[in-house]
Amino acid sequence: MITECDLADEFVEQHNAYLRFSCKQAQWFINTPEGWIRDDTIAVFDLARQYCRKVSDDMPDDTQRAWLCSYTTIRNVLWLARTYREVAVATMAGTASAAGRE
Numbered sequence: 036m037i038t039e040c041d042l043a044d045e046f047v048e049q050h051n052a053y054l055r056f057s058c059k060q061a062q063w064f065i066n067t068p069e070g071w072i073r074d075d076t077i078a079v080f081d082l083a084r085q086y087c088r089k090v091s092d093d094m095p096d097d098t099q100r101a102w103l104c105s106y107t108t109i110r111n112v113l114w115l116a117r118t119y120r121e122v123a124v125a126t127m128a129g130t131a132s133a134a135g136r137e
Contacts (some may be wrong), residue, residue: 036099037103038088038097038119039108040115041065041112042087042090042103042108042112042114042115043089043111043112043115043116043119044062044082044084044092045090045123046082046086046088046112046113046116047097047116047121049086050065050082050122051119051121051122053065053066053067053072054066054082054122055122055123055124055127056122056123056124057124057126057127058117058123058124058125058126059123059125059126060073060127062074062127063078063079063113063117064127065078065079067105067127071127073127079113080109080110080113082107083112083113083116084104086112087103087104087108087109088104090103091104091108098113119128
């Protein structure tokens, strides 16, 4: 059985090069070619959803697939991921808003 901790481990391993979570600002940031931007569009949640859905494809059991794709599981994966030293930072100064890039 896969756990939310297992999912968070793998999610962080796959995405830590371009994701940060500011503990002080309680906000995800994404590194883009323009620099670090605040995730105002819940893109990080979408990444976690895509990741959980991909993992669920390998599960033979419908119950496990449903659990993996549930809002609660995805939310918990992100909640755990933000505590990993690879992505957790105190603050992200001088960043832009993703919504402002349109």
